[in-house]
Amino acid sequence: MATFGCSDTSTSVDTLDNSQADSAETAADAAGTLEIRANGEDFVRQGFVSKDGWEIEFDHVYVTLADITASQSEPPFEPGKGELVALQQVELSEPVTVDLADGDETAEPVLVGEIESVPAGRYNALSWALTPATSGPAEGYPLVLVGSATKADAADATPIDFQIRLSEAPAFTCGDFVGDARKGILTADKTADLEATFHFDHIFGDADAPATDEINTGALGFEPIAQLAEDGVVDVDSEQLEQSLSASDYQTLQTVLPSLGHVGEGHCELID
Template sequence: MKAFAVSTLGCLVLGGLASCGSESPTATTSEAEPTETASAEGETGTLVIRANGEDFVRQGFTTKDGWEIEFDNLYVSLADISAAQTDPPFDPESGDTLEAKAEVKVDGTQVVDLAEGDEAADPVAVGEVEAPAGRFNALAWRMVPAESGPSESYSIWMQGTATKEGEEIPFTVKVNEELAFTCGDFVGDDRKGILTAGEAADLEATFHFDHLFGDGSVPADDGINTGALGFEPLAALAENGVVDVDSTALQAELSEADYTTFLSILPSLGHVGEGHCAETKLTTL
């Protein structure tokens, strides 16, 4: 059920949001779940929050070190999702505090599978909220360990197959670090977050997993590759031809340099399209 209330919003520090609820994560679903909201006065519409792993996740890709990656599942556990209207627009790279004119929140924790669907699939719906008409140009969320379901105890669960030169390695990489992102306006070919009264609009949390693995379709000296871990360090952890590691194993078994690279990449996963985010929390083991 939707709950709609009028509120006056002051200074909102999205990096320290309190939990909106205590529901357990739901199974991955292609339908948005109604959630509790808060809004400013005025006419309203429906804001749909979506999560997008892009074609890299849905279709597969080649890593910077030549491994062909196909994901079966890529679960992310999202909590404290908050969309805001800001004026002036929030710049996540400025270090300034976000000033919200209006805000809506998605209740509870949602677990979604970014690998769901094919290249024609819409980004996965995470939740929908009744919201005041206007331009939503800021989005924040936390990534927390799931409380139940297939990715229980992990904020990110990557499962699939990597293939190179005839070698095939099934892999499962489970991340339990907690992250929090505060993002500005969506940047992409289509405008998002512009909500007209009585209508619906999308806002998107985008995840760039090519930052972790690199992109074999671009030159080796491209920035996406020079800062990426690739798959080779993970392939080296295979036992009996299978990679099955969590954050504890990564810390123990990766080289110090590779583990440092892994940790440094996590804060760069969250985007809004190509728009940047401020990573406001990284809780390690």
């Protein structure tokens, strides 16, 4: 199994302080509601500039998640450091398609689903798989990117409209959410949430980061995609990308796609 994150530095797993631990220790029959959310971050909702100078705006980013399982793991699961040992697990039973671009920059991460009557405790691991959508605008594909891109320094700055339909379907097992606050601490009669996070700068890079940063040296960028435009439009699927991209660019894409999955800035392990 491969481990992916935003750096080579492993993510440490915090222990609960006494107040958090006390609140998480409840009677055996205590239960609450656990929300599962998905987040494409500001890159999706606000747009960003790729490593090669393309201003990318997303209209839709459809992802279809399946086999979503939240776990109370002990010891706390850390990707790449052993098997997940679950004391408690709950799951969403059906695949769900969401649009990560839905809402503005102030919107909450998209609700995938909620599980009621969940045993209280600390849910410190999350796993999910991408799977082809069975209906709707993403039908047949696990991941569909729809938007436009404009070369920032181009004389005419003519936008390219794109629709990229990806058939790759990686599956992830992730540890604790890493962000401003921990997630998944569920107490009796309350609601907690967990988040599946997608880092699309891993595909396109980020002009705000140094060119030598790993986020850029390992990224495809948008220029290879732009070169496939016909009459100002890129409309491709994975098979067409394999045929049309250079061998090295296609290999780069295949290398970065499994690194999309995170929990905030927390790392995930790719399930073979």
